[in-house]
Amino acid sequence: MKTFLFVSSVFLLFVIGFSSPAFAEQASGKPAWEVMSDKVCGDKLCSEINSPNETVTLSSIAYFPPPLKQISQGTDPSHVTCTEGKELVLKQSSGLPACVNFSSVEKLISRGWAIHVLPDYINENNNSEIFTVGEYITESENVTYFDDVVGYLAKPVDDGNYPGVVMIHEWWGLNDNIKEMADKLASHGYVVLAVDLYEGNVATTSEQARVLVTSYDSERGVENMNSATEFINQNYSSEKIGSIGWCFGGGQSLNLALNNSEVDATVIYYGSLVTDSERLSSIDWPVLGIFAELDKGITVDSVNAFESSLNELGIQNEIEIYSGVDHAFANPSGERFAPDASQDAWEKTIVFLETNLQ
Numbered sequence: 001m002k003t004f005l006f007v008s009s010v011f012l013l014f015v016i017g018f019s020s021p022a023f024a025e026q027a028s029g030k031p032a033w034e035v036m037s038d039k040v041c042g043d044k045l046c047s048e049i050n051s052p053n054e055t056v057t058l059s060s061i062a063y064f065p066p067p068l069k070q071i072s073q074g075t076d077p078s079h080v081t082c083t084e085g086k087e088l089v090l091k092q093s094s095g096l097p098a099c100v101n102f103s104s105v106e107k108l109i110s111r112g113w114a115i116h117v118l119p120d121y122i123n124e125n126n127n128s129e130i131f132t133v134g135e136y137i138t139e140s141e142n143v144t145y146f147d148d149v150v151g152y153l154a155k156p157v158d159d160g161n162y163p164g165v166v167m168i169h170e171w172w173g174l175n176d177n178i179k180e181m182a183d184k185l186a187s188h189g190y191v192v193l194a195v196d197l198y199e200g201n202v203a204t205t206s207e208q209a210r211v212l213v214t215s216y217d218s219e220r221g222v223e224n225m226n227s228a229t230e231f232i233n234q235n236y237s238s239e240k241i242g243s244i245g246w247c248f249g250g251g252q253s254l255n256l257a258l259n260n261s262e263v264d265a266t267v268i269y270y271g272s273l274v275t276d277s278e279r280l281s282s283i284d285w286p287v288l289g290i291f292a293e294l295d296k297g298i299t300v301d302s303v304n305a306f307e308s309s310l311n312e313l314g315i316q317n318e319i320e321i322y323s324g325v326d327h328a329f330a331n332p333s334g335e336r337f338a339p340d341a342s343q344d345a346w347e348k349t350i351v352f353l354e355t356n357l358q
Contacts (some may be wrong), residue, residue: 006263008162009040009316013181020082024272025276029136030243042308050176052310054078060271064124066099067088067096067098067099067145068096068097069095069208071096076168076242080097080099080211081172081177082130083099084099084101084260084343085102086099086297087100087101087102087105088102088116089108089109089114089115089297090116090206090210091113091114092112092113092114092210092214093113093214094211094273098114098253100114102296104204104298105296105299106296106297106298106299106302107127108298109254109272109297110272114172114251115210115213115214116171116328117295129345130332130339130342130346131181131184131332131342131343131346132185132346132347133184133188134182134184134187134188134189135187135188135189136156136157136158136186136187136188136189137156137157137158137187138155138156138157138183138186138187139154139155139156139157139276140153140154140155140179140182140183140186141153143231143287144194145193145227145228145231145233146193146223146227146228148194149196149199149203149224150199150200151174151193151194151195151196151197151228152174152178152179152182152193152194152196152293153191153192153193153194154179154183154184154190154191154192154194155188155190155191155358156186156187156189157185159177159190160238160239161188161238161239162189162191162236162239163190163239163241163242163264163357163358164187164190164191164193164229164233164236164238164239164241164242165185165191165192165193165241165242165243165245165329165353165357166183166193166195166225166228166229166232166241166242166244166256167185167189167192167193167194167195167243167244167245167248167249167250168182168195168225168243168244168245168246168250168252168253168256169194169196169197169198169244169245169247169248169249170194170210170246170248170249170331171203171209171213171246171247171248172202172203172209173196173198173201173202173203173209174194174195174196174198174202175202175280177331177333178194179194181194181271182194182342185244185275185353188350188353188354189264189358190353191232191233191236191238193223193228193230193232195199195224196218196224197221197225197252198212198251199217206316211272212245212347213248218255218324221252221255221299222256223245223257224256225243225252225255225256225259225260226259226260227261228255229241229256229262229263233262240264240265240356240357240358241262241263241357242263242264242266242267242353242357243257243263243265243266243267244267244269244349244358245267245268245269245330246269246270246271246328246330246331246339247269247270247271247273247327247328249269249271250268250270250272251268251271251272251273251338252268252271253266253267253268253271254266254268254271254272254273254274257282257285257287258274258280258282258283261282261284262358263285264266264285264357265286265288265352265353265356265357266283266285266286266287266288266353267287267289267290267349267353268287268288269290269292269330269345270290270292270295270298270327270328270329270330271298272297272298273298273302273303273305274286274306275302275305275306275308275309276309277309277312277313278308280310280313281313283310283313283315283337284315285315285356286315286316286317286318286351286352286355286356287310287315287316287317287318287350288317288318288320288349289303289307289317289319289320289329290320290322290339290348290349291303291305291319291320291321291322292321292322292325292329293321293323293324293325293326294324294325294326294327295326296327298327299329300321302318303319303321305338306319307319317354318348320348322338322341322345323350324338324346325338325339325341326342327358329342330342330345
């Protein structure tokens with residue numbers, strides 16, 4: 001029995017020593033992240049199990065290379081795999097991937113430490129026909145509406161006084177997907193100006209998008225969007241104007257609402273939220289919010305807090321949280337595209353804008 005205990009102890013010490021970053025670095029002559037792996041015990045990291053009463057099933061332990069090692073082996077940052085119980089984000093400062101606890105994602109994004117990671121843009125047949133077209137035939141053109149910034153304007157061919165909509169792109173920029181959405185919305189009887197907050201730049205990979213979104217100047221962005229509303233009002237005499245945006249653009253749609261008293265309706269698709277009642281009190285019109293149950297950055301709790309603040313202020317609102325879908329589910333050119341939820345959200349958007357703008 002003593003021999004068995006001695007051998008077991010030596011084996012345990014060997015395992016502990018081999019698992020430490022210092023030992024790994026000394027043994028290989030490489031940085032610890034190149035040779036170490038996170039260890040998972042059931043649904044937790046083994047390092048997070050503190051209670052002696054918690055049992056660990058050895059067969060449930062899995063090993064995953066750390067994010068930087070995966071990249072060094074040729075994995076794209078947006079396809080890095082995290083251990084169970086962790087979510088992949090990108091550090092806003094460096095663009096490098098990080099695997100963090102689910103409970104930390106929202107806080108890190110709201111503090112500006114991290115940003116969402118989305119699969120690379122897929123520019124191909126994207127099933128966008130599910131987004132219904134209205135009765136109007138449309139025409140489109142590129143227009144300069146702010147300094148030398150060029151946006152995409154779509155409107156009905158027939159003369160008339162139509163409500164205006166400022167459309168705000170995702171973190172990819174003003175790409176073909178957003179332009180197509182502008183055409184589709186215009187066919188329902190709107191003058192739609194899809195703004196370009198990246199001022200001529202468009203991303204197709206998550207790394208390119210990260211560079212653009214982290215260099216984005218929020219104050220200039222507000223000037224950009226305010227100029228878009230002025231352009232519509234001055235050139236098309238729209239009596240009412242609304243805004244709509246997805247992801248990055250969803251947050252900017254809310255940002256426009258907080259910085260422009262001329263808006264009459266705001267649509268937010270899973271954008272960053274403000275829950276402070278004092279800041280939200282400047283809104284004096286209806287708000288439609290479309291969100292995803294599985295979104296780790298814009299969580300259900302934060303959406304509920306946003307809704308509660310709007311209700312306390314007496315701001316008319318419709319908040320929809322779609323079950324079983326994740327952030328960016330309404331982008332037909334993304335891997336998270338959920339056709340049924342997207343179609344339902346689009347129909348609610350059309351009804352909301354018609355009710356409040358026409």
